[in-house]
Amino acid sequence: MTEIKTFEDVPPTTLADLLGRAQVMDTGIRPLWDSPRIAGPAYTVKCVPGDNLMLHAAIYRAEPGAVIVVESGDLDHALAGGNVCAVAQRRGIVGFVVEGVIRDLAEVREAGFPVFSRGVIPIPGTKKKLGELGTAVRVGGVLIHPGDVVVADEEGVVVTPSADAQKVLEAARAKLVKEAGETLDAWGENHRARIEKALGEQGFTG
Numbered sequence: 717m718t719e720i721k722t723f724e725d726v727p728p729t730t731l732a733d734l735l736g737r738a739q740v741m742d743t744g745i746r747p748l749w750d751s752p753r754i755a756g757p758a759y760t761v762k763c764v765p766g767d768n769l770m771l772h773a774a775i776y777r778a779e780p781g782a783v784i785v786v787e788s789g790d791l792d793h794a795l796a797g798g799n800v801c802a803v804a805q806r807r808g809i810v811g812f813v814v815e816g817v818i819r820d821l822a823e824v825r826e827a828g829f830p831v832f833s834r835g836v837i838p839i840p841g842t843k844k845k846l847g848e849l850g851t852a853v854r855v856g857g858v859l860i861h862p863g864d865v866v867v868a869d870e871e872g873v874v875v876t877p878s879a880d881a882q883k884v885l886e887a888a889r890a891k892l893v894k895e896a897g898e899t900l901d902a903w904g905e906n907h908r909a910r911i912e913k914a915l916g917e918q919g920f921t922g
Contacts, residue, residue, distance in 0.1 A: 723755040723867050723876070726888045731867055731874040734887050741856025741873040744834050745813065748821055751830035753869035754811040756783040757878070760862050762848040763816070765790035768840070770847035771814075772800060777849065780808025783866040787853035788816035791834060793841035798823025805829045813866055813873055815855040832868050 732740050759778035763770050798820030811830035817837045850862050865876040876884045
């Protein structure tokens with residue numbers, strides 16, 4: 717089994733190069749403060765629009781090291797606030813990635829809890845409706861299954877299917893090692909050669 721924590725030193729840009737657009741969340745899912753990179757297995761939550769009961773339930777059920785990933789489809793009611801984020805952090809949750817919004821951003825930032833979402837709103841959701849835990853969810857245009865590896869930082873959020881995690885991790889590490897050993901001069905020469913070749917293939921002669 718892949719040690720999920722080993723994804724922490726793999727940038728989303730590297731993963732995006734390997735996995736392609738389908739596994740990269742859209743630009744609306746952004747860090748709400750200058751948080752560090754997070755990586756971990758997805759604990760998936762589906763909330764009824766306007767209600768946050770299932771996210772609040774999830775913070776007591778997700779394993780330490782998990783990233784709680786939430787589909788809500790609602791931008792009018794906050795899924796969580798400062799206290800919920802603080803409790804999640806205390807329980808070892810590494811961060812939230814939510815198709816929705818939160819509130820109490822100052823408290824969340826002060827606590828240092830990473831949240832990637834579509835923004836903030838001061839209106840709280842209700843806690844009256846059952847949603848789903850541990851089912852496939854769609855966040856930022858990406859379909860996420862429980863246990864998929866979520867890596868997120870200021871560059872964006874990338875999801876690696878759990879079945880491919882070991883293969884992708886090995887490819888990512890090899891790519892990073894190769895890039896680290898290449899000087900800017902060498903990169904520039906190779907880059908120019910690729911660009912000129914591409915231009916020539918399109919009939920460009922300028």
